[in-house]
Amino acid sequence: MSEVILPTSEVIFTLDGVTVTAQSGQTVMEAAEAVGIYIPRLCHKEGLEPYGSCRVCTVTVNGRPASACTTPVADGIAVESESDQIRAWRRTVIEMLFVEGNHFCMFCEKSGNCELQALGYRMGIVAPRLPYLWPKRPVDASHPDVLIDHNRCILCARCVRTSRDVDGKQAFAFVGRGSRRHLAVNPGSRLCDTKLDVTDAAVDACPVGAILRKRRGFETPIGRRLYDHVPIGTGVEQPVELTIREGSPS
Amino acid sequence: MCEALGRAVREVCGALDNDPTRMVDIVRGVQQKMGCVNEEAIDAIAHWTGAQRVEVASVVDFYSFFSREKQGKVVIRLCDDIIDRFSGFAAVREAFESELGITLGQTTPDGLITLDRTPCIGMCDQAPAALINDVPVTHLSTDKARRIVRELRTHGDPKKLVKRVGDGNNAHPLIHSMVENNVRLEGPVIFTPERRGEAITKALAMTPAEVIRAIKTSRLRGRGGAGFPVGMKWEFARAARGERKLIFCNADEGEPGTFKDRVILTERADRVFAGMTIAAYAVGAREGIMYLRGEYAYLLAFLEAVLERRRKDGLLGHNIMGRHGFDFDVRIQLGAGSYVCGEETSLLSSCEGRPGEPKTRPPFPVQKGYLGCPSVVNNVETLACVTKILEEGAASFAAYGTQASSGTKLLSISGDCMRPGIYEVPMGIALREVLDLCGADEPSAVQIGGPSGRMVVAPDDFDRTICFDDLATGGAVMVFGPERDLLDVVAAFMDFFVEESCGYCTPCRVGNVLLRERLEVIRQGRGEPSDLKYLEELGAMIKATSRCGLGQMSPNPITTTLKSFRSIYEARVSPGAHGFRRSFDLEEAVAQAERIAGHESVHRQEVTHE
Structure with a gap:
């Protein structure tokens, strides 16, 4: 992220009043993560180029709002992450994503492994205060092994970046402006026209149930999924065993 | 594939060296030749440029002047901003619709004429207006609309509509346009007669660092609205590492109510190009791009001729003014109907041949901008000021205006006043004085800085001043008389932001739709007092968390009027009886359920049969 490509040097800044030592060139999110502080995020995924679109990781840097995933650390900056104000902003972003699409967790194969749902739980969202927009969106089941349910797409671009930068295929991109922005496939108009393969990293990049492998429903039973017992972010905050032992209550 | 289409795409791509960074021009060329850019055209463009198919599609779908569906040979775009709406937009639209026998968004069955609408085209001082292909038509009336349609049916040539x-x-x-400049007040900076080559000569007599120092001494700040110190911007770009550096002129004047750059480009284009050349010398750039909004395409041939003349005069090209090694040239990039492209990083994305999405900052454009190269983006008026500063000296420029806001400012004034048009006033002028100048006898509200600015109250705010420290503005001043419903204004502005959001980040893409939804509930008289708090909180959240200036400003129409004109909201909200939500329409909800069920509800049958 940083313009200067020099040997890394130490940078000291504060995060919610705690002094953090980081390496120059790290983003605020990376630096926080390195010291076990979790900043909620959706569009960011380790290993991908930061994108800064979801705004869940909004923090303030010297009082000014910024996305932690794209902001480089700098000596002496004061970062706030867990103030009431910032938590309220993040909750609203999550609620916006819920009402913008059609998210029916109880019917969704991703439930329990879904980062949007998990963030909803972590932030204590019981029901959105915002009105549902009920968009009409299609499902693309043309591919033999993978399907896209656009109803659940949150436009995070993880599949776009993974397919382009990891798989080297550019199977996905966005088209349309504003509220008409949506995920498109490349080339052609249906997923089966693309070079996407079921083993592609892009298939696993989706944080929600928009891109799913076919014929894998309930491979992991409800109750043993990633966020069924521990909130999202726990892995960062304290390295704990995430796998749920046999016989644990569900 | 249809042979004509294949040939057209091959020609258009070939003329631009099959260069994918010229995608906006390529798509524009195909759109002009074929009337649309359909799936086949997208495939062919991808083939010739080596771009991914979806990269082409994303450009086609982003810009509102491009369309996948076939459009008529003539496209009429009615200017739909609040000033035009208050000047008779609806009647003009009806006249066009009835004379054409189609409704907005349709094309006549013979494929000749498409009728559409577009946000502000920069003609608010001569509203209602429209673009017919590239030709602006102004001062429309219902009679004029009918006459235009009849004429187009006989000759089909929009250029022939220009009689005077x-x-x-x-x-x-x-x-060759019917557009009027309406320059009402010529100040000492922008509209003084130019002395060709003088500013560049004076710049070349200094070192680049001295030129930057002169600009710093003048305290010139960016005229687009944000007010960033120009000397500092140039200094960053000069210090940035990179062989290839570029100077951009932001002529994407899209803020509704702004039209000053149109007049500068019409009357003082040389001053702007001279400013770019001086910036190039100071920064060490060899390339310049002027990003001209698509709505001003009618100025393109003229501006190209100005550039060509400057090349012949040795003011552009190799060894400018005889200075060995000082090479600089400018090309003009046309936009295609997108407001966000006026945001400097979106402008750069658009010049790269991509959708006009803002880039992640940092790095800033002066570090890594266009194709990763250090890039300076300055507004048209800013560059015109630069030329003046070099001609007359920094001190003489800084003598105008105030300490923090030096120089003069061009205002584009429209709405309920006697003399709408362009005024060059000293920075720091009181709003009251501006309103006197333009003959606004009875203003009840004034919108400063367009939709992303703020609405101020009569007469409490009229002693406030126009400058960066008080009422900062890119230049738009819209005057609203007492007969105007200010919530109509707010609603039009929110429609605008919903239409122009790029959709990249969540708060701007979703939040503005939600703000507009609740505003509509209130306008329809179904709002409750708690809705005002909802709008305030949501607005504050969108401002804080959006990724670029568009999103950060987009709630302003609502948040500024909730502060200054709260009573107009309060007059339309009331608590729901028995704690029920007033926005919930029981009748409609039952009717909806009946439609799904396919029969009347038992409740309704009982009521009807009683």
Whole structure:
């Protein structure tokens, strides 16, 4: 992220009043993560180029709002992450994503492994205060092994970046402006026209149930999924065993 | 594939060296030749440029002047901003619709004429207006609308609609437009007669560092609205590492109510290009791009001729003014109907041949901008000021205006006043004085800075001043008289932001739709007092968390009027009876359920049969 490509040097800044030592060139999110502080995020995924679109990781840097995933650390900056104000902003972003699409967790194969749902739980969202927009969106089941349910797409671009930068295929991109922005496939108009393969990293990049492998429903039973017992972010905050032992209550 | 299409795409791509960074021009060329850019055209463009198919599609779908569906040979775009709406937009629209026998968004069955609408085209001082292909038509009336349609049916040539040309260079054969400049007050900076080559000569007599120092001494700040110190921006770009550096002129004047750059480009284009050349010398750039909004395409041939003349005069090209090694040239990039492209990083994305999405900052454009190269983006008026500063000296420029806001400012004034048009006033002028100048006898509200600015109250705020420390503005001043419903204004502005959001980040893409939804509930008289708090909180959240200036400003129409005109909201909200939500329409909800069920509800049968 940083313009200067020099040997890394130490940078000291504060995060919610705690002094953090980081390496120059790290983003605020990376630096926080390195010291076990979790900043909620959706569009960011380790290993991908930061994108800064979801705004869940909004923090303030010297009082000014910024996305932690794209902001480089700098000596002496004061970062706030867990103030009431910032938590309220993040909750609203999550609620916006819920009402913008059609998210029916109880019917969704991703439930329990879904980062949007998990963030909803972590932030204590019981029901959105915002009105549902009920968009009409299609499902693309043309591919033999993978399907896209656009109803659940949150436009995070993880599949776009993974397919382009990891798989080297550019199977996905966005088209349309504003509220008409949506995920498109490349080339052609249906997923089966693309070079996407079921083993592609892009298939696993989706944080929600928009891109799913076919014929894998309930491979992991409800109750043993990633966020069924521990909130999202726990892995960062304290390295704990995430796998749920046999016989644990569900 | 249809042979004509294949040939057209091959020609258009070939003329631009099959260069994918010229995608906006390529798509524009195909759109002009074929009337649309359909799936086949997208495939063919991808083939010739080596771009991914979806990269082409994303450009086609982003810009509102491009369309996948076939459009008529003539496209009429009615200017739909609040000033035009208050000047008779609805009647003009109806006249066009009835004369054409189609409704907005449709094309006549013979494929000749498409009728559409578009946000502000920069003609608020001569509203209602429209673009017919590239040709602006102004002062529309219902009669004029009918006459235009009848004429187009006989000759099909929008250029022939121009019977009387406007003043100044609007009469130049390469512009030949009915547009009027309406320059009401000429100040000492922008509109002084130019002395060709003088500013560049004076710049070349200094070192680049001295030129930057002169600009710093003048305290010139960016005229687009944000007010970033120009000398500092140039200094960053000069210090940035990179062989290739570029100077951009932001002529994407899209803020509704703004039209000053149109007049500068019409009358003082040389001052702007001279400013770019001086910036190039100071920064060490060899390339310049002027990003001209698509709505001003009628100025393109004229501006190209100005550039060509400057090349012949040795003011552009190799060894400018005889200075060995000082090479600089400018090309003009046309936009295609997208407001966000006026945001500097979106402008750069658009010049790269991509959708006009803002880039992640940092790195800033002066570090890594266009194709990763250090890039300076300056507004049209800013560059015109630069030329003046070099001609007359920094001190003489800084003598105008105030300490923090030096120089003069061009205002584009429209709405309920006697003399709408362009005024060059000293920075720091009181709003009251501006309103006197333009003959606004009875203003009840004034919108400063367009939709992303703020609405101020009569007469409490009229002693406030126009400058960066008080009422900062890119130049738009819209005057609203007492008969106007200010919530109509707010609603039009929110429609605008919903339409122009790029959709990249969540708060701007979703939040503005939600703000507009609740505003509509209130306008329909179904709002509750708690809705005002909802709008305030949501607005504050969108401002804080959006990724670029568009999103950060987009709630302003609502948040500023909730502060200054709260009573107009309060008059339309009331608590729901028995704690029920007033926005919930029981009748409609039952009717909806009945439609799904396919029969009347038992409740309704009982009521009807009683």
